[in-house]
Amino acid sequence: MSDALADLDRQLRALAASDELSGVVLLTRRGEPLFEGAYGWASRTWRVPMTLDMRFDCASMTKLFTAVATLQRIDAGDFDLETSAIEYLGLEGTAISPVVTVRHLLTHTSGIADDADEEAGERYEDLFLDKPNYSEIATADHLPDFVHKPPNFAPGEGCRYCNCSFILLGLMIERASGCSFRDYVCENVFARAGMSRSGFFRMDEVVADVAEPCEPVRDEAGRIVGWKRNIYSYPPIGSPDGGAHVTADDLVRFLDVCRRGELASRALTDLMFTPHVTNRRRDDGTSLDYGFAVQLDIDAQGNVESFGKDGINVGVSGEVLCFPEHAVTMAVLAASEMGAWAPIRTIRSLVLSGALDSK
Numbered sequence: 001m002s003d004a005l006a007d008l009d010r011q012l013r014a015l016a017a018s019d020e021l022s023g024v025v026l027l028t029r030r031g032e033p034l035f036e037g038a039y040g041w042a043s044r045t046w047r048v049p050m051t052l053d054m055r056f057d058c059a060s061m062t063k064l065f066t067a068v069a070t071l072q073r074i075d076a077g078d079f080d081l082e083t084s085a086i087e088y089l090g091l092e093g094t095a096i097s098p099v100v101t102v103r104h105l106l107t108h109t110s111g112i113a114d115d116a117d118e119e120a121g122e123r124y125e126d127l128f129l130d131k132p133n134y135s136e137i138a139t140a141d142h143l144p145d146f147v148h149k150p151p152n153f154a155p156g157e158g159c160r161y162c163n164c165s166f167i168l169l170g171l172m173i174e175r176a177s178g179c180s181f182r183d184y185v186c187e188n189v190f191a192r193a194g195m196s197r198s199g200f201f202r203m204d205e206v207v208a209d210v211a212e213p214c215e216p217v218r219d220e221a222g223r224i225v226g227w228k229r230n231i232y233s234y235p236p237i238g239s240p241d242g243g244a245h246v247t248a249d250d251l252v253r254f255l256d257v258c259r260r261g262e263l264a265s266r267a268l269t270d271l272m273f274t275p276h277v278t279n280r281r282r283d284d285g286t287s288l289d290y291g292f293a294v295q296l297d298i299d300a301q302g303n304v305e306s307f308g309k310d311g312i313n314v315g316v317s318g319e320v321l322c323f324p325e326h327a328v329t330m331a332v333l334a335a336s337e338m339g340a341w342a343p344i345r346t347i348r349s350l351v352l353s354g355a356l357d358s359k
Contacts, residue, residue: 004355016040023334026248043212056333059311062244067293071264078176094147105165106292113149125233136235163241170240195250203236211335213315230315248331251320
């Protein structure tokens with residue numbers, strides 16, 4: 001192990017020792033393992049140590065699987081990128097414009113209102129203050145949360161991250177395929193990509209090797225005085241916008257297989273990983289752009305610095321990210337809302353500085 005990776009391991013162990021990290025970190029170079037480590041607790045209740053093959057709720061990284069499933073149905077001829085989502089689904093009479101297309105939904109440019117506007121600081125868990133979270137199981141159960149809310153902007157005239165765009169895509173996948181979104185993804189994305197440990201697991205069912213999502217309870221001084229489960233924070237099973245369960249190894253495998261064009265046609269796969277719209281420009285000249293669900297960091301010279309997808313929810317956080325210039329792919333999965341971000345920042349700095357490049 002190089003000095004840089006040994007130092008990374010020490011930092012991650014220190015985070016785990018201070019109860020700031022329970023999770024798994026995996027780095028590969030050209031498909032070969034570069035670094036892997038499991039830290040903290042898979043179950044705080046039973047004091048079960050974390051292992052490399054633990055499965056995590058990957059939150060919004062699920063959108064990558066929804067995007068691939070959408071492209072597969074386009075390849076099959078069920079609809080295309082310019083199909084009106086509302087006309088295809090028969091949802092006329094809602095606040096969503098018939099001008100909204102599949103392309104808008106995939107690139108966060110639809111302008112439709114979200115169930116919880118996270119960019120405005122709203123919390124998804126607050127949706128369930130007045131109704132039980134188990135009332136939303138099927139994809140269509142999510143519709144009342146957003147279809148009658150006024151849009152943020154006209155389709156194509158802005159960019160705003162939107163979970164519910166992927167709810168609509170999930171419904172289109174269901175109508176096109178004739179089966180549930182979760183069944184479709186398990187058969188046509190997970191199985192085809194060789195993601196043998198991935199699936200959609202209910203919170204109220206016992207499933208082996210699923211990390212226990214927990215949030216620290218802190219006192220006024222910021223000290224951790226207890227832990228709280230996330231079982232009331234979002235629906236008990238995943239949906240097209242979030243909640244699939246994956247291992248770090250499966251995440252890296254998915255990104256590699258997808259990029260090779262093995263899950264959708266080459267032309268659509270290329271579009272998935274192409275910057276289509278800028279979500280945010282930074283003061284240093286860099287930007288965050290969107291492909292089809294994919295997030296791309298663009299450097300000041302206009303080159304793709306990294307691409308992938310992150311995810312965050314109460315009790316879970318993580319990111320899968322490829323650094324093309326350095327041929328390194330990273331997957332970080334954590335069983336808390338803030339656990340993944342310090343490791344991700346450290347790894348990103350190491351990779352971009354060249355500290356992990358082959359000598």
